[in-house]
Amino acid sequence: MAAGALYFARCRGERAYYTAPIKALVSEKFFELCAMFGADQVGLLTGDAAVNPDAPIICATAEIVANLALAAGGDSDIGTLVADEFHYYGEPDRGWAWQVPLIELPSTQFLLMSATLGDVSFFVDDLTRRTGRDTVEVTGAQRPVPLEHGYAMTPIHETIADLVDRGRAPIYVVHFTQAAAVERAQALLSVKICDKDQKAAIAEAIGDFRFSTGFGNTLSKLLRSGIGVHHAGMLPATGASWNVLRNKGC
Known part of the structure; x- marks a missing residue:
């Protein structure tokens, strides 16, 4: 879904951002998207590293995008925002970085992704109210890799x-x-x-x-x-x- 959102953003001539909470995950996604869209189309912004920062697709930590939203507000160039691990929205210390874009970027197309959120009706209603556009909830309970629990007493x-x-x-x-x-x-x-x-x-x-x-x-x-x-x-x-x-x- 993330790749599809980024693809359609490029088709519309918009600048798109992919965000995640961990630098390692952002870097991993950067290389995946480079292979998918081409290295000239994808950039990286993590605070520690900046690679091709003027690219039309940017992989960044959530705080980077939140600060861009605070600085530019509705004038931001963020046409599409893919927010991975969106359950961080509720974190006491870092949740603001997921909350700010929703407040400051009413014209942005959002894709909010999480494998652990339960009832998301609040976000559906809130996004519809803020943006004036319909918000669609897409759910799926099947894991690509089955999850099994176990423990071991050996070293x-x-x-x-x-x-x-x-x-x-x-x-x-x-x-x-x-x-x-x-x-x-x-x-x-x-x-x-x-x-x-x-x-x-x-x-x-x-x-x-x-x-x-x-x-x-x-x-x-x-x-x-x-x-x-x-x-x-x-x-x-x-x-x-x-x-x-x-x-x-x-």
């Missing part, structure tokens, strides 16, 4: 090895700090994540990618062992290597 590296053996990869291991994520990734080098053929496929997929010195060398070693690292502190170009492998199913 995490043993748990991951067991999941790999049972064909449950890819596996996401969530940490509360960037340093902890990198430390865990390096510790997992002792676990057999990939077989010989999988390592060869990874090497071919990232063969032309230029890793920077320092952390880039570490990331290259991890990726070739089937272990990725992704967090908001990574530069878009570095995160691209992980996205390439993920999109190819490596």
